[in-house]
Amino acid sequence: MDKKRSTGRPVNTAAGTALKAAALRLLRENAYDKVSIAAIIKEANVARQTLYNRWDTKADLVLEAVFEQTHAYAAEPVLEAGQSCRWVLERFLMDVFNHLNAEGDIVRALIAAAQQDKAFHDTFYANFVLPREQMIIALLQKAQETGDFAPSRDPELVSASIHGIFWYRLLNQQVLDDKLAKDIAREVFDHRAE
Amino acid sequence: MDKKRSTGRPVNTAAGTALKAAALRLLRENAYDKVSIAAIIKEANVARQTLYNRWDTKADLVLEAVFEQTHAYAAEPVLEAGQSCRWVLERFLMDVFNHLNAEGDIVRALIAAAQQDKAFHDTFYANFVLPREQMIIALLQKAQETGDFAPSRDPELVSASIHGIFWYRLLNQQVLDDKLAKDIAREVFDHRAE
Amino acid sequence: MDKKRSTGRPVNTAAGTALKAAALRLLRENAYDKVSIAAIIKEANVARQTLYNRWDTKADLVLEAVFEQTHAYAAEPVLEAGQSCRWVLERFLMDVFNHLNAEGDIVRALIAAAQQDKAFHDTFYANFVLPREQMIIALLQKAQETGDFAPSRDPELVSASIHGIFWYRLLNQQVLDDKLAKDIAREVFDHRAE
Amino acid sequence: MDKKRSTGRPVNTAAGTALKAAALRLLRENAYDKVSIAAIIKEANVARQTLYNRWDTKADLVLEAVFEQTHAYAAEPVLEAGQSCRWVLERFLMDVFNHLNAEGDIVRALIAAAQQDKAFHDTFYANFVLPREQMIIALLQKAQETGDFAPSRDPELVSASIHGIFWYRLLNQQVLDDKLAKDIAREVFDHRAE
DNA sequence: GACTAACCGAGACGGTACGTCGTGTCTTAGT
DNA sequence: ACTAAGACACGACGTACCGTCTCGGTTAGTC
Numbered sequence: 001m002d003k004k005r006s007t008g009r010p011v012n013t014a015a016g017t018a019l020k021a022a023a024l025r026l027l028r029e030n031a032y033d034k035v036s037i038a039a040i041i042k043e044a045n046v047a048r049q050t051l052y053n054r055w056d057t058k059a060d061l062v063l064e065a066v067f068e069q070t071h072a073y074a075a076e077p078v079l080e081a082g083q084s085c086r087w088v089l090e091r092f093l094m095d096v097f098n099h100l101n102a103e104g105d106i107v108r109a110l111i112a113a114a115q116q117d118k119a120f121h122d123t124f125y126a127n128f129v130l131p132r133e134q135m136i137i138a139l140l141q142k143a144q145e146t147g148d149f150a151p152s153r154d155p156e157l158v159s160a161s162i163h164g165i166f167w168y169r170l171l172n173q174q175v176l177d178d179k180l181a182k183d184i185a186r187e188v189f190d191h192r193a194e
Numbered sequence: 195m196d197k198k199r200s201t202g203r204p205v206n207t208a209a210g211t212a213l214k215a216a217a218l219r220l221l222r223e224n225a226y227d228k229v230s231i232a233a234i235i236k237e238a239n240v241a242r243q244t245l246y247n248r249w250d251t252k253a254d255l256v257l258e259a260v261f262e263q264t265h266a267y268a269a270e271p272v273l274e275a276g277q278s279c280r281w282v283l284e285r286f287l288m289d290v291f292n293h294l295n296a297e298g299d300i301v302r303a304l305i306a307a308a309q310q311d312k313a314f315h316d317t318f319y320a321n322f323v324l325p326r327e328q329m330i331i332a333l334l335q336k337a338q339e340t341g342d343f344a345p346s347r348d349p350e351l352v353s354a355s356i357h358g359i360f361w362y363r364l365l366n367q368q369v370l371d372d373k374l375a376k377d378i379a380r381e382v383f384d385h386r387a388e
Numbered sequence: 389m390d391k392k393r394s395t396g397r398p399v400n401t402a403a404g405t406a407l408k409a410a411a412l413r414l415l416r417e418n419a420y421d422k423v424s425i426a427a428i429i430k431e432a433n434v435a436r437q438t439l440y441n442r443w444d445t446k447a448d449l450v451l452e453a454v455f456e457q458t459h460a461y462a463a464e465p466v467l468e469a470g471q472s473c474r475w476v477l478e479r480f481l482m483d484v485f486n487h488l489n490a491e492g493d494i495v496r497a498l499i500a501a502a503q504q505d506k507a508f509h510d511t512f513y514a515n516f517v518l519p520r521e522q523m524i525i526a527l528l529q530k531a532q533e534t535g536d537f538a539p540s541r542d543p544e545l546v547s548a549s550i551h552g553i554f555w556y557r558l559l560n561q562q563v564l565d566d567k568l569a570k571d572i573a574r575e576v577f578d579h580r581a582e
Numbered sequence: 583m584d585k586k587r588s589t590g591r592p593v594n595t596a597a598g599t600a601l602k603a604a605a606l607r608l609l610r611e612n613a614y615d616k617v618s619i620a621a622i623i624k625e626a627n628v629a630r631q632t633l634y635n636r637w638d639t640k641a642d643l644v645l646e647a648v649f650e651q652t653h654a655y656a657a658e659p660v661l662e663a664g665q666s667c668r669w670v671l672e673r674f675l676m677d678v679f680n681h682l683n684a685e686g687d688i689v690r691a692l693i694a695a696a697q698q699d700k701a702f703h704d705t706f707y708a709n710f711v712l713p714r715e716q717m718i719i720a721l722l723q724k725a726q727e728t729g730d731f732a733p734s735r736d737p738e739l740v741s742a743s744i745h746g747i748f749w750y751r752l753l754n755q756q757v758l759d760d761k762l763a764k765d766i767a768r769e770v771f772d773h774r775a776e
Numbered sequence: 777g778a779c780t781a782a783c784c785g786a787g788a789c790g791g792t793a794c795g796t797c798g799t800g801t802c803t804t805a806g807t
Numbered sequence: 808a809c810t811a812a813g814a815c816a817c818g819a820c821g822t823a824c825c826g827t828c829t830c831g832g833t834t835a836g837t838c
Contacts (some may be wrong), residue, residue, distance in 0.1 A: 112306035164358025202813030500694035552746025661802030
């Protein structure tokens with residue numbers, strides 16, 4: 001889309017990489033808001049302006065860093081032959097929880113940051129939240145086709161409910177383990193109201 | 195427990211009240227992190243130290259202010275004769291949503307603050323989150339007794355799911371309206387999985 | 389002069405004494421401006437207002453404390469039969485220096501305080517500085533009568549010069565020893581300009 | 583000695599100049615301890631940290647401001663052909679007094695500040711006190727060569743006595759006028775003890 | 777091979793907010 | 808009337824980050 005710049009010193013990609021790595025490194029040891037921009041650039045051995053050349057805010061940098069590192073996680077839960085929807089959902093949640101047990105603090109910080117900055121909220125929602133929600137919605141719609149999920153139920157609402165549970169537990173510092181994944185899947189697919 | 199403090203100039207309760215009122219007033223007009231402590235004490239016409247005498251952080255002050263103002267809100271959803279559980283849940287959620295539509299930004303800021311400060315997280319959880327969660331759990335348990343809610347289902351999980359939905363929507367800036375309240379109640383009480 | 393107070397709780401003289409003692413105790417261990425009023429009342433186990441009932445400022449308290457403790461020091465240098473003026477001056481200076489070597493820091497602090505507060509300056513000057521200056525002037529005038537000090541010289545100027553030397557050395561943290569006392573006395577009484 | 587700083591945004595000398603000017607301006611209108619750092623930076627239109635980048639304390643700033651402004655004052659009293667030592671001393675003292683009559687309050691504040699801060703005392707002594715004292719000592723030594731000042735007298739003691747007189751009078755808020763300068767010069771050079 | 781323009785490191789700058797400290801006044805209950 | 812205790816209004820302090828800015832040096836491509 002953009003014409004390639006034809007002259008001048010090219011961007012040093014290493015600087016950006018170093019910044020992302022430094023940010024993650026510091027975030028694993030300190031709370032999000034105790035990690036100052038000054039600390040990140042010092043850790044990355046990079047100039048302050050170099051960071052601002054690439055990202056507008058600390059949150060943008062961290063979002064990209066986390067995203068890059070983990071974009072493999074939570075692969076789309078595809079319903080293959082011989083797999084029950086419940087089992088697929090279970091697997092998907094286990095993956096997500098597994099990841100959150102490692103990176104939960106950072107994700108919590110990102111959610112918090114999204115509450116304080118509209119622009120960041122939008123990026124975060126578009127890149128993180130929405131894709132994952134749609135994966136579940138798609139799965140539930142598949143389940144409606146296969147008859148595992150009643151057509152009368154609202155996939156969007158149930159999807160929000162599923163994500164809601166672990167947002168709620170994540171933000172309240174409660175455990176996210178395999179048992180929870182199984183319980184959620186059972187509640188979704190396997191119960192009668194009364 | 196504490197011996198009553200019998201000496202020294204008595205605490206001026208008006209100062210504390212003024213601070214809470216000032217904080218709420220400013221928070222309705224500005225974003226949480228744009229409301230500085232300096233602005234609050236100026237608005238309240240109170241000395242800086244007087245604020246610090248009462249609360250450790252801005253979040254503690256705001257929490258108490260919001261709590262006091264709204265502790266009537268979301269009255270325990272009691273199941274009275276002739277009321278269906280679903281109807282009671284619906285009403286409760288409508289109340290909560292109604293409140294959140296007015297104060298949602300402040301609550302979002304408090305949730306964000308709780309992610310950044312362990313001590314505040316604990317206070318927030320104990321005073322805000324847990325009581326409301328237990329209201330729902332109690333209601334669901336009642337519903338199990340009346341036969342509206344299957345004994346095989348886990349009230350705690352479903353409660354987390356209910357709160358989860360609106361935390362999720364609140365934090366993602368989505369609408370919380372009466373329709374959602376009804377949809378949640380129907381999903382909880384009225385469906386068959388398949 | 390004043391009618392004796394006839395009613396009400398009598399003044400607790402112990403409180404005033406305790407304050408003065410506490411002030412001196414703290415001043416021997418800390419710099420003048422590191423000794424806060426809060427620290428003094430805590431050390432004296434006395435209420436804040438009790439201090440303000442007696443003195444307007446910390447400097448006033450300290451001045452009185454130092455004055456009381458040391459009002460014996462530097463007894464008027466009286467010229468008795470068989471004593472030379474030079475010898476009397478020498479003795480006087482030795483006394484003063486001896487005292488200053490113990491309490492010099494406090495006196496320095498008082499001089500500093502006097503530069504910052506007109507009212508205190510006046511008290512300090514009237515109670516401390518002027519009396520001592522006049523002792524020397526009187527001695528020099530006596531010396532003019534006995535012929536030890538030329539009538540053409542100005543006792544006030546020489547007195548200021550004598551005090552000036554040790555103020556200057558005191559404020560510049562230089563030694564005040566017996567040798568200096570002797571040197572001053574010799575310079576005053578025993579030299580020819582050329 | 584220092585390697586020239588080759589990197590980073592260069593120091594804005596204007597900021598330092600503005601701070602010094604602002605400090606002097608405010609000090610001529612208010613007492614030293616009524617001039618807050620906040621007022622200085624506001625008057626200078628400069629950031630708070632910029633002040634702290636250059637000086638540790640208000641006293642350091644003021645010392646440098648006064649020093650720069652007046653380092654021409656009290657030029658070394660050189661003994662030229664046809665000038666008597668007494669006359670040179672007289673001129674020197676008149677210069678000094680003239681300056682002190684304009685800036686005396688600031689100098690008094692600096693002397694007071696020096697009593698409360700060891701580090702500042704050392705700077706003040708090295709930059710202000712000692713140079714002026716040595717000028718007089720040198721003059722007196724010259725006078726010993728020319729025979730105006732008896733070899734038996736101690737130039738250091740007499741120098742301390744000269745400075746002492748006007749410190750003493752300065753700190754006690756007494757006049758420093760031409761008559762005093764003449765009297766001091768006469769007392770030093772022109773008297774016999776008896 | 778010199779030019780050139782975007783890039784980079786370093787770090788000073790104006791600004792805002794912070795939590796702490798000390799002051800002198802006040803308001804109680806108790807002596 | 809006085810005390811002990813301590814809360815209060817006020818105001819200054821030095822620190823920490825922020826995002827912007829201004830340098831001198833450093834690259835690759837392009838002429």
